[in-house]
Amino acid sequence: MADNPRWTRRPEGSTWGDFGPDDELGRLNLVTQEKVLQGIAEVKLGKTFCLSLPLDYPGGNVINPRRTPPVLKPTERNGRPNMNYPLRCDDPTALDIVCDDQVLLTLQYSTQWDSLSHVGQMFDVDGDGKPEDVFYNGFQAGRDIIGPVYYDAKGNQTRSNLPSGARRLGVENMAKACVQGRAVMIDLEAHFGRTGHIVGYDDLMRVLDADKVEVTPGDFVCIRTGFAQLLLDMNKQPDPKVLFSTTSALDGRDARLLRWVTDSGAVALLADNYAVEAAPARPCADDYCATLPLHAHCLFKLGCYLGEMWYLTELADWLRANGRSRFLLTAPPLRLPGAVGSPATPVATV
DSSP states (O other): OOOOSSOSOOOTTOOTTTTOTTOOOGGGGGOOHHHHHHHHHTOSSOOEEEOBOOTTOSOSSSSOTTOOOOEEEEOEETTEEOSSEEGGGTOTTOOOEEOOEEEEOOTTSSSEEEOTTSOOEEEOSSSSSOOEEEOGGGOBBTTTEEOSEEEOTTSOEEEOOSOOEESSSOTHHHHHHOOEEEEEEEEHHHHHTTSOOEEOHHHHHHHHHHHTOOOOTTOEEEEEOSHHHHHHHTTTOOOHHHHHHHSOEEOTTOHHHHHHHHHHTOSEEEESSSSSBOSSOOOOOSSSOOSSHHHIIIIIIIOOEEEESBOOHHHHHHHHHTTOOEEEEEOOOOOOTTOSEEEOOOEEEO
């Protein structure tokens, strides 16, 4: 662990500093050339699967009022909509017809990546007894991840004059790393069906043992619960009560489950449900707790990425029918500097 200019204390059990003092990739560092080759070695047929929902799903904003469907519209050319635009409007000799469009996109509305700048915590990084708002590897809110306002310890706000965005830990770092390697499927739906079971460590171990699934350091871990398929079946009219009560999620308060994530060396947990973990989480007995404990453990402590609302149905069914659990995953996010999350169109190849 290298000396770090931003912190003298790191959270217990974290990987801060393990990949260098200024590391912004976290466990993507574990995706070595060897791990990519292991992924390629899983390709036997060249058959591919799209692991993304259409980006206008789930539909509306009843699941999350802060996230809205994409708004797609034409650009303008000479003050006119640039869709089926005949260039003869500008040049009578031109034969061309042109279409060009733009989109207003909530980056984490549908199938998505959470970057390491998505969730941080209050933590005393310098041992002075005063916790700071920080993210993975000690990058600070207000300095490295900047919003239009600053929040003090009581939630009061003052306006910032700096451009908003993640100057460090932004999603563009993931894109540059390419996000390709070996992935494994954990099929919770096959074992728990549409029961809404909250999966703890013991449950997960039984599933891994029954399906002979092995997760090794540098693997991407996909988790099928049936949530995304249910979203598709609802045809942009999502029913949150049904979605959350009938599909499984991981128990973020289970300390042994969190320890498994640490010990497994997983690069990312990629689920077809809303938050990977059950939300809201079980009540916490401590005075202060993370609202999303699995998010805090993965994104804040480990540098382990999260993917949400991935479409895993067809791939999981094919893998089970063919007695397989591993495949090649290719899943870069948008190379959008400063973004804290991104839509994803992952591809699995078997």
